[in-house]
Amino acid sequence: MKRIITVLALVALIGLTAWTLVNNKKEVEAKIYKPDADKKVGVRTAVAELRNLSQETEFLGSFSPNREIEIRPQAGGQIVALPIEEGQTVGAGRLVAKLDDEQLHYQIEALQVTLEGYQNDLKRYENLVKGDATPAVNLERTQLSIRSTQAQIKQIQKQIANTTITTPFSGIITEKMVEKGSVVSVGAPIAKVTDISILKLVVQVPEKAINQFHVGQSLPIVTEVYPDAHFTGRISMIAAQGDAAHNYPVEITVHNSTANPLRAGMYGSIANTNKLKRQTLSVPRQAIIGSAKEPQLYVIENGKAVLKSVAIGTTTNEYYEITKGVKSGDQVVISGQINLQNGTLVSAQ
Template sequence: MKKLLYILPVIALLAIVVIRLKSNKKTTEEKVYTYNKEQAILVQADTLRLLPLQGETIFSGNFEPDRETRISSETPGKILALFVDAGSVVNRGQTLVKLDDALLKLQLQSVDVQIEGLETDVKRFTVLTNADAIQGVQLEKAVLALKAARIQRSNLLEQIAKTTIHAPFSGIITQKLTELGAFAAPGIPLLQLTDIRQLRFTVQVPEQDLSRFPVNRSYTIHADAYPNMPLAGKISLIGSKGNQGNSFPVQFLVTNSAGQSIKAGMFGKVSLAESGQEKALLIPSSAIAGSGLQPQVWLIRNGKASLTSITVSRRIENRAVVASGLKEGDLLVTGGFINLFEGANVRTQ
């Protein structure tokens, strides 16, 4: 009887908890919003039709220096003097770095003394040989030794000349990679020299547009930083191998402005005007979903949304030219993409 008195309160408490949990679950379910997938989604749409190609096709790219090199020493040695710094404008042949050549000059003095002695020996042995006082082989050995010493002297002069490093072409020091007192060695860069008087401008062009870039004409290129400064460019290279998106590099040779305002690494654009005679399916770029490599758009078919893959041949301003995947008369979704899913019921406004 006593056990029953203890068990009954526990059972009653459990019953109360279960009832309360069921009540809370029902209340929560009533508050949670359940999306009705059958409800039609309001979207903006446009019927596709062939339109004349008018406007400009823009290809973006970046500027690179026509000539750039990292300067290193051909001979090892301690740096005694640095005549330039980052940002210095230098001319071809200007002295940039001076290395320690004291030891080489001492070796040169030693060789000069050796040559002086050998020249005296050759003169003396020549007189003695003509008088049959000595064998001719001694004169031959002295002559060969003198030639070897002179070659050694020329070698030392060449090494001494290499301790003075000159600019291989005119440009700007864009990087200083060493300091006074450091040790220079072959292959270790000391300075970076960049020439931006001539620039290379490179854009990636889809294969179907390569025919629009003949090499025998000039193109107008604008840097993004200086949109009101037109630059004349001529094609110097059309790539023979495309990237993963099947686009090919087209490179232009551009003469910089008088003040060299365009810097290496800046972005720019080259524009091609459309004639307006050709017609194509044009869609807003904002209607394209997916990646640049696999573009997709939403179409309305029988009142339902359908995600369709397309091929974009090129872009004209804020519109895309569709090469395949769409046809005239298709109903294209241009707005209201947030809740769209494959097969969703849609209605247009």
């Protein structure tokens, strides 16, 4: 009797479980979205048509000075004059610093006395040699001594000239490293001169756009600090080798303006417009779906969205050139593709 009750209980439990599973399945299926095959999906469309494509690309860079140099003396010593200040505009050949050259002048004076003695000896030996009163070798030695002393005087004079330190070109004193009374050694930096009468704007151009530029080309330049001012630059250099990211430095020179003065380190940008030489079939960028290797789009045919594979040519910020897959006049979907499948009924807007 107990066995029969146990079997009946198991059968009832299994039946209850089965009923629960069937009921849950019905509830789940009721919640699943089932698209209405006859319901139209609203989409936005555009027409594939011939266009003169052009793309304006902007490249940002920063201005660097035309010339910049650290002034370093070729002589050492104490600075006795330093008539410059940071921010001062100086011309070419302007005195930057004067080193103490008193000891060098004393050496020149001593050598001149020695030279005078040799020259007097030379006159006496010339007379004595004529009368065979002294060997000719004494005359030759005196002549060599005169030449040696003259060479020493020239060396000291060069050292004296090196104690006067001047600017190699016009510019602005952007840094002063020493003060009057400082003792400097040969090659120690004294000041920095920066020439910004002409500036260089260096921008990085990617490989795909580098052939749009050439040396000597004039380009408009836009700056953040003077958004309404117009500057024109000329390409002076295009790098022969790019970096690891295949970007190539392009250098554009621009003359500084007194009305809108530029400074080294400011940002500037150039805009280059790349125009196709002919009309080309194109669609808005929003129409393209899929991957870059296998681009696709939906074309409206007889009220249905038909998925087609296409081939892409030139691209701009707004359009893709289509070289294969659609024809001029085709209506392509540009919005709402996420709700589409091949053959979906659509309502075009």
